[in-house]
Amino acid sequence: MRIVLVGPPGAGKGTQAAFLAKNLSIPHISTGDLFRANISQGTALGKQAKAFMDAGDLVPDEVTIAMAKDRMEQPDALNGFLLDGFPRNVSQAEALDTMLTAAGMKLDAVLDLEVEEDEVVKRIAGRRICRNDSAHVFHVAYAQPKTEGVCDKCGGELYQRGDDSEATVRNRLEVYHTQTEPIIDYYKGQGLLVTIPALGEVADVTKRAMDALNK
Numbered sequence: 001m002r003i004v005l006v007g008p009p010g011a012g013k014g015t016q017a018a019f020l021a022k023n024l025s026i027p028h029i030s031t032g033d034l035f036r037a038n039i040s041q042g043t044a045l046g047k048q049a050k051a052f053m054d055a056g057d058l059v060p061d062e063v064t065i066a067m068a069k070d071r072m073e074q075p076d077a078l079n080g081f082l083l084d085g086f087p088r089n090v091s092q093a094e095a096l097d098t099m100l101t102a103a104g105m106k107l108d109a110v111l112d113l114e115v116e117e118d119e120v121v122k123r124i125a126g127r128r129i130c131r132n133d134s135a136h137v138f139h140v141a142y143a144q145p146k147t148e149g150v151c152d153k154c155g156g157e158l159y160q161r162g163d164d165s166e167a168t169v170r171n172r173l174e175v176y177h178t179q180t181e182p183i184i185d186y187y188k189g190q191g192l193l194v195t196i197p198a199l200g201e202v203a204d205v206t207k208r209a210m211d212a213l214n215k
Contacts, residue, residue: 001024001082002081003024003108003109004082004096005110006110006112006113007114009176010124011114012205016198017030026080028082029077034086035067045063061089064086068083072099087183090182090183107192109194112184112194114197121169121173125164125165126141129158133151
C-alpha cells in the first residue's frame with residue numbers, strides 16, 4: 001500500500017506511522033529522517049538542505065521533493081510506503097502525484113489524524129523532558145513523575161522545552177492550518193481521504209486506522 005499520513009502537530013503521527021508501517025510491512029518514510037540521513041551522509045541534496053537550514057531559511061520544496069523521490073525509488077519502497085511529513089503543502093502533493101503517475105503508481109489512501117486544537121496544545125505544552133536524558137519524557141497530565149519536576153529514571157531535572165510552550169504550539173498550529181491543511185481538501189477531492197479520530201490509547205487509534213484501510 002502507498003499511504004500518506006497527515007494531521008496537526010501533536011496528533012501522534014510519528015507513533016502511528018511506526019505501528020502502521022510495521023503492521024503493513026512497508027517502510028515508514030519521514031521527512032525528518034530524510035533530512036537527517038541526507039545531511040549526515042553528505043549527499044548533494046543534504047548539503048543544499050543544510051545550507052538553507054544553517055541560514056535559518058526553509059528548505060525549498062524542490063529539495064524536499066527530490067529527497068522524497070530518491071527514497072521512494074529505493075528497493076524496499078517499490079511495493080509500498082507510508083509517508084509522514086510529506087507532502088507538506090499542495091505543491092508537494094501535486095509533485096507526488098506527478099512522480100507516482102510517471103512510475104505507473106498511485107496512492108491508496110490518505111489518513112488524516114483528527115485531534116481538537118485544545119487537545120494538541122494540552123499534549124505538547126504539558127510535556128516535560130529530563131535535562132540528563134531527552135529520551136526520558138513525562139507529562140503533567142498523562143505521565144506524571146512520582147516527584148514533581150524530578151525524573152523517575154535518573155533524578156534529573158524536568159523542564160519544558162522552549163518549542164513546547166503554548167505560544168509556540170499555537171504558532172505551529174497556525175502554520176499547519178495555513179500550509180498543510182489545504183492538502184486535506186486536495187485529497188478529499190480525489191476520494192482518498194480517510195479521517196481517523198486520534199484521541200485515546202495508541203493501540204486503539206492504530207486499530208481504527210487499520211480497520212479503515214482494510215475496508
